[in-house]
Amino acid sequence: MKILLYSLNYAPELTGIGKYSGEMCEWLAENGNEVRVICAPPYYPQWQVDKPYYSWQYGAEKRQNVSVYRCPLFVPKQPKTITRLIHLFSFGVSSLPVLFKQWSWKPDVVICIEPTFFCVPATLLFCKLRNTKSLLHIQDFELDAMLGLGFGKSGLIANFAGRIERWLMRRFDLISSISYSMQQKVKDKTNQAEKVFYFPNWVDTDFLSPDADPTFFRKLWGISNTTRIVLYSGNMGKKQGLEIVLQAAAQLRHEPDLLFLMIGSGAAQEELMQQAEELKLENLRFYPLQPYEHLPSLMVLADLHLVVQKKGAADSVLPSKLTTILAVGGECVITAEENTELGLLCKEYPGIAICIEPENADVLTTTLKKKLLTLPLKTPGFFNKIAHQFALDNLKKDQILGRLISKLEEQKTADHL
Numbered sequence: 001m002k003i004l005l006y007s008l009n010y011a012p013e014l015t016g017i018g019k020y021s022g023e024m025c026e027w028l029a030e031n032g033n034e035v036r037v038i039c040a041p042p043y044y045p046q047w048q049v050d051k052p053y054y055s056w057q058y059g060a061e062k063r064q065n066v067s068v069y070r071c072p073l074f075v076p077k078q079p080k081t082i083t084r085l086i087h088l089f090s091f092g093v094s095s096l097p098v099l100f101k102q103w104s105w106k107p108d109v110v111i112c113i114e115p116t117f118f119c120v121p122a123t124l125l126f127c128k129l130r131n132t133k134s135l136l137h138i139q140d141f142e143l144d145a146m147l148g149l150g151f152g153k154s155g156l157i158a159n160f161a162g163r164i165e166r167w168l169m170r171r172f173d174l175i176s177s178i179s180y181s182m183q184q185k186v187k188d189k190t191n192q193a194e195k196v197f198y199f200p201n202w203v204d205t206d207f208l209s210p211d212a213d214p215t216f217f218r219k220l221w222g223i224s225n226t227t228r229i230v231l232y233s234g235n236m237g238k239k240q241g242l243e244i245v246l247q248a249a250a251q252l253r254h255e256p257d258l259l260f261l262m263i264g265s266g267a268a269q270e271e272l273m274q275q276a277e278e279l280k281l282e283n284l285r286f287y288p289l290q291p292y293e294h295l296p297s298l299m300v301l302a303d304l305h306l307v308v309q310k311k312g313a314a315d316s317v318l319p320s321k322l323t324t325i326l327a328v329g330g331e332c333v334i335t336a337e338e339n340t341e342l343g344l345l346c347k348e349y350p351g352i353a354i355c356i357e358p359e360n361a362d363v364l365t366t367t368l369k370k371k372l373l374t375l376p377l378k379t380p381g382f383f384n385k386i387a388h389q390f391a392l393d394n395l396k397k398d399q400i401l402g403r404l405i406s407k408l409e410e411q412k413t414a415d416h417l
Contacts, residue, residue, distance in 0.1 A: 001408065002034045004102055006123055007113035008073075008091050010039035011063060014292055015234060015264070016320060017139045018044055020201050021113060022063070027401050029065040036067045036105065038098050040091050043075045045235045045289070046265040058098070071095040079267045088142075092118030099126055109133040109408055112172075115142045120168050127173075133411055136169060137199060138177040138186065166190065174411060176404075181341040197407055201320050202397040208327035210383035212296030221287070227257045228372055231302035234321040236266035241310035244335070246275055247361035248368060249284040258372070260284040263298065299328040300383075303375055304368065307334040307342070311358045326352070326391040329383030331375060333367055335359070351386040 003025075011022025021039070029035045041053035049055045059070040073091040076083035099122055110132055112123040120136065127134040143165055166189045169175060175190065176199035177183045187193045218225060232245055242262070249260045260283060262272070269286070276284055290298055299305075305325045322342075325332050332353040336342035346355035354371065357363050376382065 001109070001405075001412070002105065002107045003028055003036075003408075004105075004107040004110045005035065005037045005039075005113070006095070006099065006110055006119050007037065007039050008088070008116050008119070009044055009113075010037055010042070010068065012050070013042045013044050014289055015045055017113060017115075018042065020139075020320065023202075023397065024401060024404075025066045026064040027397065028405070031401075031405070033405075035065075036069070036102065036107070038069050038071065038095050038102075040073045040095075041070050043073075045237075047075055047077065047079060047267060049075055058094075069098050071098055088116040088118050092116060092122070095119065096122050099123070102126075103130060106130070107132055108412060109135055111135045111137055114138045115140050117142050117165065117168075124168065124171050133174070133408070134172045135174040135176065135408070136172045138175065138182060139201075141182070141185065144185070174407065176407075179341040181344065199404060200395065200400060201323055202400045203323040203327045203391055203395045205327050205391050205396055208296050208299060208324055210300065210329040210381075210388055212300045212328065214297065214300040214378060216294065216297040217290075217301045221285070223259060224257065226377070227259050228303045228377075229301055230258070230260045230304045230306065230368060230372075231263065231298075232261070232306040232308065233263040233298065234319065236262070236264050236269040236272060238268055239310055240268070240308045241335075241359055242268060242272055242308055243275065244359060244361040244364050245306060245308060246272065246279060246281065246284065248365040249276075249281050250279050251361070251365040252369065253281065253283050255283075255369070255372075258283060261287065261302075263287045264289050295324065296328065299324055299330060300378075302330060303378055304371060305330045305332040307332060307336075307353075309334075309336050309342070309358055311337060323391065323395050326387040326395065329385060329388035331371070331384050332387070333364070333371065335364065349386060349390055352384070352390055353387065 005021060005025055007021045009016060009018035009021060011018060013019055025035045025037055041055065042050045053070065055075055056072045058072060061068050071091060071094040073094060074087050076087055110123055110127055112119055114136060123134055143161055170190045170192060175186050175196050177186055178200050180198065183196055183198050186196045232242065236242055245260065252258055262284065265288060273286055307319050307322050334342050334346065334353050334355045335358040336355055337358060343355050346353050354367060356367050
Protein backbone atom coordinates (compact mmCIF):
# COMPACT_ATOMS: atom_id res chain seq x y z
CA MET A 1 0.00 0.00 0.00
CA LYS A 2 1.23 3.52 -0.82
CA ILE A 3 0.74 5.73 2.25
CA LEU A 4 1.35 9.49 2.34
CA LEU A 5 1.58 11.08 5.80
CA TYR A 6 0.91 14.82 5.97
CA SER A 7 2.10 15.93 9.40
CA LEU A 8 3.52 19.15 10.81
CA ASN A 9 5.69 17.22 13.28
CA TYR A 10 7.92 14.24 12.53
CA ALA A 11 11.08 12.43 13.62
CA PRO A 12 13.70 13.10 14.88
CA GLU A 13 11.51 14.98 17.40
CA LEU A 14 11.66 13.02 20.65
CA THR A 15 8.32 13.95 22.18
CA GLY A 16 4.71 14.51 21.19
CA ILE A 17 3.23 14.04 17.73
CA GLY A 18 6.58 13.92 15.91
CA LYS A 19 7.68 10.89 17.91
CA TYR A 20 4.50 8.94 17.12
CA SER A 21 4.38 9.96 13.45
CA GLY A 22 8.00 8.84 13.04
CA GLU A 23 7.49 5.50 14.75
CA MET A 24 4.28 4.85 12.81
CA CYS A 25 5.85 5.48 9.39
CA GLU A 26 8.93 3.41 10.16
CA TRP A 27 6.70 0.52 11.30
CA LEU A 28 4.54 0.83 8.17
CA ALA A 29 7.65 0.75 5.95
CA GLU A 30 9.08 -2.25 7.81
CA ASN A 31 5.81 -4.09 7.21
CA GLY A 32 5.89 -3.84 3.43
CA ASN A 33 4.25 -0.49 2.71
CA GLU A 34 5.68 2.33 0.60
CA VAL A 35 5.62 5.45 2.79
CA ARG A 36 6.23 9.13 2.12
CA VAL A 37 6.00 12.02 4.58
CA ILE A 38 5.39 15.75 4.14
CA CYS A 39 6.43 17.57 7.31
CA ALA A 40 8.30 20.53 8.80
CA PRO A 41 11.92 20.52 10.04
CA PRO A 42 12.19 19.30 13.65
CA TYR A 43 11.62 22.14 16.14
CA TYR A 44 9.47 20.78 19.00
CA PRO A 45 9.36 21.07 22.01
CA GLN A 46 12.19 23.63 22.23
CA TRP A 47 10.59 25.87 19.53
CA GLN A 48 13.88 26.11 17.71
CA VAL A 49 14.78 24.25 14.51
CA ASP A 50 17.39 21.55 15.09
CA LYS A 51 20.65 21.65 13.17
CA PRO A 52 21.41 20.80 10.38
CA TYR A 53 17.83 21.71 9.36
CA TYR A 54 16.67 25.24 8.48
CA SER A 55 13.34 27.02 9.00
CA TRP A 56 13.09 28.55 5.54
CA GLN A 57 14.39 25.80 3.27
CA TYR A 58 12.81 22.86 1.52
CA GLY A 59 14.62 19.56 1.93
CA ALA A 60 14.35 15.83 1.32
CA GLU A 61 15.87 12.86 3.10
CA LYS A 62 15.47 9.13 3.63
CA ARG A 63 14.82 7.92 7.19
CA GLN A 64 14.43 4.20 7.83
CA ASN A 65 13.15 3.52 4.28
CA VAL A 66 10.70 6.43 4.52
CA SER A 67 10.94 9.31 2.03
CA VAL A 68 10.66 12.56 4.01
CA TYR A 69 10.00 15.98 2.46
CA ARG A 70 10.65 18.98 4.74
CA CYS A 71 8.77 22.25 4.17
CA PRO A 72 9.58 25.75 5.50
CA LEU A 73 7.68 27.28 8.39
CA PHE A 74 7.78 30.19 10.81
CA VAL A 75 8.88 29.16 14.32
CA PRO A 76 8.19 31.81 16.98
CA LYS A 77 10.62 32.08 19.87
CA GLN A 78 7.77 32.71 22.31
CA PRO A 79 4.54 31.14 20.96
CA LYS A 80 1.50 33.34 21.57
CA THR A 81 -1.98 33.01 20.09
CA ILE A 82 -1.26 35.05 16.96
CA THR A 83 2.29 33.82 16.37
CA ARG A 84 1.16 30.21 16.84
CA LEU A 85 -1.55 30.69 14.20
CA ILE A 86 1.01 32.20 11.81
CA HIS A 87 3.31 29.26 12.57
CA LEU A 88 0.61 26.70 11.66
CA PHE A 89 -0.57 28.66 8.62
CA SER A 90 2.99 29.01 7.26
CA PHE A 91 3.38 25.25 7.08
CA GLY A 92 -0.05 24.84 5.49
CA VAL A 93 0.98 27.21 2.69
CA SER A 94 4.58 26.06 2.14
CA SER A 95 3.62 22.36 2.06
CA LEU A 96 0.86 22.77 -0.54
CA PRO A 97 3.10 22.46 -3.66
CA VAL A 98 4.93 19.47 -2.13
CA LEU A 99 1.59 17.74 -1.58
CA PHE A 100 0.59 18.12 -5.23
CA LYS A 101 4.02 16.91 -6.35
CA GLN A 102 2.87 13.51 -5.08
CA TRP A 103 0.24 13.40 -7.84
CA SER A 104 2.23 11.10 -10.12
CA TRP A 105 3.09 8.79 -7.21
CA LYS A 106 -0.64 7.96 -6.79
CA PRO A 107 -0.89 7.27 -3.04
CA ASP A 108 -3.62 4.88 -1.89
CA VAL A 109 -4.32 6.97 1.20
CA VAL A 110 -3.33 10.34 2.63
CA ILE A 111 -3.17 10.45 6.43
CA CYS A 112 -3.50 14.06 7.61
CA ILE A 113 -2.48 14.73 11.21
CA GLU A 114 -4.25 17.41 13.23
CA PRO A 115 -2.63 19.70 14.21
CA THR A 116 -2.50 21.41 11.93
CA PHE A 117 -6.03 21.82 10.62
CA PHE A 118 -4.65 24.29 8.05
CA CYS A 119 -3.56 21.21 6.04
CA VAL A 120 -7.09 19.76 5.92
CA PRO A 121 -8.48 21.72 2.91
CA ALA A 122 -5.48 20.84 0.74
CA THR A 123 -5.69 17.18 1.79
CA LEU A 124 -9.35 16.96 0.83
CA LEU A 125 -8.80 18.73 -2.49
CA PHE A 126 -5.89 16.47 -3.42
CA CYS A 127 -7.77 13.30 -2.46
CA LYS A 128 -10.91 14.38 -4.30
CA LEU A 129 -9.05 15.18 -7.52
CA ARG A 130 -6.73 12.16 -7.30
CA ASN A 131 -9.45 9.70 -6.19
CA THR A 132 -7.36 8.86 -3.11
CA LYS A 133 -8.68 7.80 0.28
CA SER A 134 -8.36 10.34 3.11
CA LEU A 135 -7.85 9.75 6.82
CA LEU A 136 -7.85 12.55 9.41
CA HIS A 137 -6.00 11.50 12.55
CA ILE A 138 -6.68 13.86 15.46
CA GLN A 139 -3.92 14.12 18.03
CA ASP A 140 -5.25 17.46 19.32
CA PHE A 141 -8.43 19.42 18.58
CA GLU A 142 -6.82 22.77 17.76
CA LEU A 143 -10.01 24.81 17.90
CA ASP A 144 -11.28 23.19 21.10
CA ALA A 145 -7.89 23.54 22.78
CA MET A 146 -7.74 27.27 21.96
CA LEU A 147 -11.28 27.85 23.18
CA GLY A 148 -10.59 25.84 26.32
CA LEU A 149 -7.66 28.11 27.09
CA GLY A 150 -9.86 31.18 26.76
CA PHE A 151 -9.23 32.33 23.18
CA GLY A 152 -12.71 33.46 22.20
CA LYS A 153 -15.04 30.99 23.89
CA SER A 154 -18.11 32.43 22.18
CA GLY A 155 -19.13 34.80 19.44
CA LEU A 156 -19.45 34.91 15.69
CA ILE A 157 -15.84 33.95 14.93
CA ALA A 158 -15.95 30.89 17.20
CA ASN A 159 -19.28 29.76 15.75
CA PHE A 160 -18.08 30.26 12.18
CA ALA A 161 -14.81 28.39 12.84
CA GLY A 162 -16.78 25.53 14.38
CA ARG A 163 -19.06 25.26 11.35
CA ILE A 164 -16.10 25.19 8.95
CA GLU A 165 -14.36 22.55 11.08
CA ARG A 166 -17.41 20.26 11.10
CA TRP A 167 -18.04 20.72 7.35
CA LEU A 168 -14.48 19.76 6.47
CA MET A 169 -14.31 16.81 8.88
CA ARG A 170 -17.42 15.24 7.32
CA ARG A 171 -15.63 15.05 3.95
CA PHE A 172 -12.95 12.59 5.12
CA ASP A 173 -13.32 8.88 4.38
CA LEU A 174 -12.06 7.94 7.84
CA ILE A 175 -11.39 9.83 11.08
CA SER A 176 -9.39 8.52 14.03
CA SER A 177 -8.51 9.91 17.44
CA ILE A 178 -6.31 8.95 20.36
CA SER A 179 -8.89 8.69 23.14
CA TYR A 180 -12.46 7.55 23.67
CA SER A 181 -13.66 10.99 24.72
CA MET A 182 -12.08 12.52 21.61
CA GLN A 183 -13.67 9.79 19.51
CA GLN A 184 -17.08 10.68 20.91
CA LYS A 185 -16.42 14.34 20.22
CA VAL A 186 -15.69 13.52 16.56
CA LYS A 187 -18.98 11.62 16.33
CA ASP A 188 -20.85 14.58 17.83
CA LYS A 189 -19.19 17.01 15.41
CA THR A 190 -19.75 14.93 12.26
CA ASN A 191 -22.82 12.76 12.95
CA GLN A 192 -20.92 10.06 11.04
CA ALA A 193 -20.09 7.46 13.68
CA GLU A 194 -19.38 4.80 11.02
CA LYS A 195 -16.28 6.71 9.86
CA VAL A 196 -14.73 7.09 13.29
CA PHE A 197 -12.32 4.67 14.95
CA TYR A 198 -10.05 4.53 17.99
CA PHE A 199 -6.33 4.86 17.19
CA PRO A 200 -4.45 5.56 20.45
CA ASN A 201 -0.81 6.43 20.95
CA TRP A 202 1.29 3.44 21.90
CA VAL A 203 4.31 2.63 23.99
CA ASP A 204 7.21 0.19 23.63
CA THR A 205 6.51 -2.05 26.61
CA ASP A 206 9.69 -4.05 25.99
CA PHE A 207 11.91 -0.96 26.05
CA LEU A 208 9.99 0.84 28.81
CA SER A 209 9.55 -1.57 31.68
CA PRO A 210 9.65 -1.52 35.50
CA ASP A 211 12.98 -3.41 35.36
CA ALA A 212 15.03 -0.38 34.22
CA ASP A 213 17.90 0.89 36.39
CA PRO A 214 16.77 3.81 38.60
CA THR A 215 20.29 4.59 39.86
CA PHE A 216 21.64 6.00 36.57
CA PHE A 217 20.28 9.51 37.06
CA ARG A 218 20.83 9.50 40.82
CA LYS A 219 24.54 9.04 40.15
CA LEU A 220 24.57 11.47 37.21
CA TRP A 221 22.81 14.27 39.11
CA GLY A 222 24.13 13.54 42.60
CA ILE A 223 20.81 12.57 44.18
CA SER A 224 20.85 10.55 47.40
CA ASN A 225 19.27 7.09 47.40
CA THR A 226 16.98 8.19 50.24
CA THR A 227 15.64 11.28 48.40
CA ARG A 228 12.06 11.00 47.17
CA ILE A 229 11.56 12.21 43.59
CA VAL A 230 8.47 13.96 42.20
CA LEU A 231 8.91 14.09 38.43
CA TYR A 232 7.35 16.12 35.65
CA SER A 233 8.76 15.16 32.25
CA GLY A 234 7.63 16.52 28.89
CA ASN A 235 6.47 19.70 27.24
CA MET A 236 6.41 22.82 29.41
CA GLY A 237 3.64 24.68 27.61
CA LYS A 238 0.88 27.08 28.56
CA LYS A 239 -1.87 24.46 28.53
CA GLN A 240 -0.21 22.47 31.33
CA GLY A 241 -0.51 25.16 34.01
CA LEU A 242 2.75 24.03 35.60
CA GLU A 243 2.83 26.96 38.01
CA ILE A 244 1.06 24.75 40.56
CA VAL A 245 4.06 22.41 40.63
CA LEU A 246 6.25 25.32 41.72
CA GLN A 247 3.66 26.33 44.30
CA ALA A 248 3.53 22.77 45.67
CA ALA A 249 7.34 22.66 45.82
CA ALA A 250 7.30 25.93 47.76
CA GLN A 251 4.79 24.55 50.28
CA LEU A 252 6.83 21.35 50.68
CA ARG A 253 10.26 23.01 50.78
CA HIS A 254 10.82 21.92 54.41
CA GLU A 255 10.01 18.25 53.80
CA PRO A 256 13.25 16.27 54.25
CA ASP A 257 14.70 14.31 51.31
CA LEU A 258 12.13 15.49 48.78
CA LEU A 259 13.14 16.75 45.34
CA PHE A 260 11.02 17.98 42.40
CA LEU A 261 12.47 17.41 38.93
CA MET A 262 11.15 19.15 35.81
CA ILE A 263 12.58 17.63 32.65
CA GLY A 264 11.96 19.00 29.16
CA SER A 265 11.43 22.30 27.40
CA GLY A 266 8.68 24.40 25.92
CA ALA A 267 7.07 27.81 25.58
CA ALA A 268 6.61 28.31 29.34
CA GLN A 269 9.99 26.97 30.48
CA GLU A 270 11.85 30.27 30.79
CA GLU A 271 9.01 31.82 32.78
CA LEU A 272 8.84 28.80 35.10
CA MET A 273 12.58 28.88 35.72
CA GLN A 274 12.37 32.57 36.56
CA GLN A 275 9.51 31.94 39.02
CA ALA A 276 11.48 29.11 40.67
CA GLU A 277 14.46 31.41 41.10
CA GLU A 278 12.28 34.12 42.64
CA LEU A 279 10.78 31.55 45.04
CA LYS A 280 14.31 30.25 45.87
CA LEU A 281 13.22 26.64 45.40
CA GLU A 282 16.23 24.59 46.42
CA ASN A 283 14.06 21.45 46.28
CA LEU A 284 13.33 21.85 42.55
CA ARG A 285 15.63 21.34 39.57
CA PHE A 286 15.24 21.81 35.83
CA TYR A 287 16.95 19.57 33.28
CA PRO A 288 16.65 19.42 29.47
CA LEU A 289 15.16 16.49 27.58
CA GLN A 290 17.34 13.43 28.04
CA PRO A 291 18.48 11.03 25.29
CA TYR A 292 15.77 8.56 24.35
CA GLU A 293 17.94 5.55 25.27
CA HIS A 294 17.93 6.78 28.90
CA LEU A 295 14.16 7.26 29.07
CA PRO A 296 13.46 4.00 30.98
CA SER A 297 15.95 4.97 33.70
CA LEU A 298 14.39 8.43 33.96
CA MET A 299 10.86 7.02 34.26
CA VAL A 300 11.71 4.53 37.02
CA LEU A 301 13.65 7.21 38.92
CA ALA A 302 10.43 8.86 40.12
CA ASP A 303 8.56 7.94 43.28
CA LEU A 304 5.67 10.01 41.92
CA HIS A 305 4.97 11.26 38.41
CA LEU A 306 2.91 14.33 37.56
CA VAL A 307 0.54 14.74 34.60
CA VAL A 308 -0.65 18.34 34.80
CA GLN A 309 -3.36 20.04 32.71
CA LYS A 310 -5.39 23.21 33.03
CA LYS A 311 -9.17 23.17 33.25
CA GLY A 312 -10.73 22.80 29.83
CA ALA A 313 -7.59 21.42 28.19
CA ALA A 314 -7.54 17.83 29.39
CA ASP A 315 -10.59 16.70 27.41
CA SER A 316 -9.14 17.69 24.05
CA VAL A 317 -5.59 16.46 24.62
CA LEU A 318 -4.47 13.08 25.94
CA PRO A 319 -0.88 13.55 27.21
CA SER A 320 1.51 11.13 25.54
CA LYS A 321 3.73 11.19 28.64
CA LEU A 322 1.10 9.13 30.45
CA THR A 323 1.75 6.06 28.28
CA THR A 324 5.42 5.93 29.32
CA ILE A 325 4.45 6.28 32.98
CA LEU A 326 1.98 3.41 32.72
CA ALA A 327 4.50 1.20 30.90
CA VAL A 328 7.04 1.39 33.75
CA GLY A 329 4.32 0.99 36.39
CA GLY A 330 4.80 4.49 37.72
CA GLU A 331 2.76 5.99 40.53
CA CYS A 332 1.04 9.05 39.10
CA VAL A 333 -0.95 12.10 40.17
CA ILE A 334 -3.11 13.60 37.40
CA THR A 335 -4.76 17.01 37.50
CA ALA A 336 -7.91 16.74 35.40
CA GLU A 337 -11.65 17.13 35.66
CA GLU A 338 -13.67 14.00 36.41
CA ASN A 339 -15.54 13.91 33.08
CA THR A 340 -12.40 14.05 30.93
CA GLU A 341 -10.57 11.08 29.41
CA LEU A 342 -7.99 11.21 32.19
CA GLY A 343 -10.66 11.39 34.88
CA LEU A 344 -12.64 8.52 33.37
CA LEU A 345 -9.48 6.41 33.09
CA CYS A 346 -8.89 6.74 36.83
CA LYS A 347 -12.52 5.81 37.54
CA GLU A 348 -12.54 2.77 35.26
CA TYR A 349 -9.22 1.43 36.57
CA PRO A 350 -9.07 2.14 40.31
CA GLY A 351 -5.48 2.36 41.46
CA ILE A 352 -4.02 3.20 38.03
CA ALA A 353 -3.43 6.82 39.14
CA ILE A 354 -4.80 9.54 41.39
CA CYS A 355 -6.97 12.18 39.70
CA ILE A 356 -7.34 15.53 41.47
CA GLU A 357 -8.86 18.94 40.80
CA PRO A 358 -6.82 20.92 38.24
CA GLU A 359 -5.26 24.34 38.92
CA ASN A 360 -5.33 23.87 42.71
CA ALA A 361 -1.87 23.97 44.29
CA ASP A 362 -3.20 23.26 47.80
CA VAL A 363 -4.92 20.05 46.67
CA LEU A 364 -1.81 18.99 44.79
CA THR A 365 0.39 19.66 47.83
CA THR A 366 -1.89 17.70 50.16
CA THR A 367 -2.12 14.79 47.72
CA LEU A 368 1.64 14.60 47.22
CA LYS A 369 2.33 14.69 50.93
CA LYS A 370 -0.26 12.01 51.69
CA LYS A 371 0.82 9.74 48.84
CA LEU A 372 4.54 10.01 49.62
CA LEU A 373 3.87 9.08 53.26
CA THR A 374 2.14 5.84 52.20
CA LEU A 375 4.67 4.82 49.52
CA PRO A 376 7.66 2.73 50.60
CA LEU A 377 11.09 3.64 49.24
CA LYS A 378 11.43 2.29 45.70
CA THR A 379 13.08 -1.11 45.50
CA PRO A 380 13.48 -3.55 42.58
CA GLY A 381 10.14 -5.21 41.88
CA PHE A 382 8.09 -2.39 43.43
CA PHE A 383 5.83 -0.73 40.85
CA ASN A 384 2.17 0.00 40.13
CA LYS A 385 1.02 -3.33 38.74
CA ILE A 386 -2.39 -1.98 37.65
CA ALA A 387 -0.74 0.70 35.52
CA HIS A 388 1.79 -1.70 34.01
CA GLN A 389 -0.86 -4.30 33.14
CA PHE A 390 -3.01 -1.64 31.47
CA ALA A 391 -0.07 -0.78 29.20
CA LEU A 392 0.51 -4.44 28.34
CA ASP A 393 -3.17 -4.97 27.54
CA ASN A 394 -3.90 -1.75 25.62
CA LEU A 395 -0.82 0.14 24.45
CA LYS A 396 1.40 -2.24 22.46
CA LYS A 397 2.60 -0.73 19.18
CA ASP A 398 2.22 -3.85 16.99
CA GLN A 399 -1.38 -4.35 18.04
CA ILE A 400 -2.39 -0.71 17.48
CA LEU A 401 -0.65 -0.24 14.12
CA GLY A 402 -1.82 -3.65 12.95
CA ARG A 403 -5.40 -2.48 13.51
CA LEU A 404 -4.69 0.67 11.48
CA ILE A 405 -3.52 -1.38 8.48
CA SER A 406 -6.59 -3.61 8.78
CA LYS A 407 -8.81 -0.53 8.74
CA LEU A 408 -7.10 0.92 5.67
CA GLU A 409 -7.23 -2.39 3.79
CA GLU A 410 -10.87 -2.78 4.74
CA GLN A 411 -11.61 0.64 3.23
CA LYS A 412 -9.66 -0.20 0.08
CA THR A 413 -11.45 -3.56 -0.34
CA ALA A 414 -14.86 -1.95 0.15
CA ASP A 415 -14.18 0.37 -2.81
CA HIS A 416 -13.57 -2.57 -5.14
CA LEU A 417 -16.80 -4.38 -4.27
